[in-house]
Amino acid sequence: MTSLALKVRVGKKGYIVIPKSIREVAGVKEGEELVVGVEGGRIILEPVRKVDLKELRQKMREHLARISYVNRKPVLGELAGALLEEEFEDVS
Numbered sequence: 736m737t738s739l740a741l742k743v744r745v746g747k748k749g750y751i752v753i754p755k756s757i758r759e760v761a762g763v764k765e766g767e768e769l770v771v772g773v774e775g776g777r778i779i780l781e782p783v784r785k786v787d788l789k790e791l792r793q794k795m796r797e798h799l800a801r802i803s804y805v806n807r808k809p810v811l812g813e814l815a816g817a818l819l820e821e822e823f824e825d826v827s
Contacts, residue, residue, distance in 0.1 A: 739756060739757060741754050741757060761782060768782070768783040
């Protein structure tokens, strides 16, 4: 996890500018929405991630194809090249 902290100044009407380096690390692009909250006295900004249903369906089909071997008897060595990390890839 990348940690980055910069000072910003609160302007009129409570406006702040999120520095480019912070936006890049967080993957926030112009026009995206953020959820603003307070946790333990800290202000938390979180990007609202919208799901592309067409992309989600395609990823589910790919996943089902990868795990289709479950309904048959396993063959020794067939998972030799499989990586658990693939199951946790960021799809955003």
